[in-house]
Amino acid sequence: MQTAVVVEDIAETGIWLRGLLGEAFPGIRVTVCGDCRTARACLAELRPDLALVDISLPDGNGLSLIPLILQASPQAAVVVTSILDDQEHILSALQTGASGYLLKDLPEDQFIHKLQGILRGDPPLSPKVARKVLQYFNGAGSAVPVAVEPVLPMEGLSSREVEVLVLIGKGLSRREVSELLHVSDNTIATHVRNVYRKLNISSRAEAALEACRMGLISTEL
Known part of the structure; x- marks a missing residue:
């Protein structure tokens, strides 16, 4: 390389x-x-x-x-x-x-x-x-068409807010999200507040439900 x-x-x-x-x-x-x-x-x-x-x-x-x-x-x-x-x-x-x-x-x-x-x-x-x-x-999934057109923003979320929603929906803490995305804890806190405000939610459980509803995460694996 x-x-x-x-x-x-x-x-x-x-x-x-x-x-x-x-x-x-x-x-x-x-x-x-x-x-x-x-x-x-x-x-x-x-x-x-x-x-x-x-x-x-x-x-x-x-x-x-x-x-x-x-x-x-x-x-x-x-x-x-x-x-x-x-x-x-x-x-x-x-x-x-x-x-x-x-x-x-x-x-x-x-x-x-x-x-x-x-x-x-x-x-x-x-x-x-x-x-x-x-x-x-193995037949456990359904056929998925290729879709390369932009799919974001979702529900008014920015691309970064979608990623934060996915991670908190999976149960990661704010600190774990900041470490994973290599940004400050304060930046993640701002993203979380924006996600909650835009989706009109107030808890991690609701975030997980919204992420599932939007097809971003699933309960499997």
């Missing part, structure tokens, strides 16, 4: 991913793009060997970038990096051309190991993602 593109709108998370790539592939050159527009401009100049792409971006759905990346660099490994672990997003990413899907809550050593597996021909999939894929092919 010589060059990589990271598409991630949270600056701190972009730095974190750059660091993980440096540990996985010493000497790799990494370009971080904060939105779809910047990524498209970068692809006009770069031919990356590897791309890490978030789904929830300020100006669209990151999955829409996958065909562009593969057009610019057909041999590139495109790995979606997200906190969204529902079957629809996973299957849409893989159907669109992603060669892997890693959840951001994966421990760093495992994240690095999964990335290095690309060189061995191993698809970089988080264990939970792999289970969802197996469930689908």
Whole structure:
């Protein structure tokens, strides 16, 4: 691996991913793009060997970038990096051309190991993602069409507020969310307040119910 593109709108998370790539592939050159527009401009100049792409971006759905990346660099490994672990997003990413899907809550050593597996021909999939894929092919899931058009905002939520809703809906504490998204506790507190206000809810239990209703999380696994 010589060059990589990271598409991630949270600056701190972009730095974190750059660091993980440096540990996985010493000497790799990494370009971080904060939105779809910047990524498209970068692809006009770069031919990356590897791309890490978030789904929830300020100006669209990151999955829409996958065909562009593969057009610019057909041999590139495109790995979606997200906190969204529902079957629809996973299957849409893989159907669109992603060669892997890693959840951001994966421990760093495992994240690095999964990335290095690309060189061995191993698809970089988080264990939970792999289970969802197996469930689908074993007949436990329903057919999911490819949908790469922007699906956010939902219920008036920003892309980042949707991610926070998913995490608190899964039961993570505010501190755990801040550590996972690599932003301050105060920033997460602001996002939580905005989510509660916009959805007219006041508890984690209600947040979980809303996230389920919106199809962002499920009770399985």
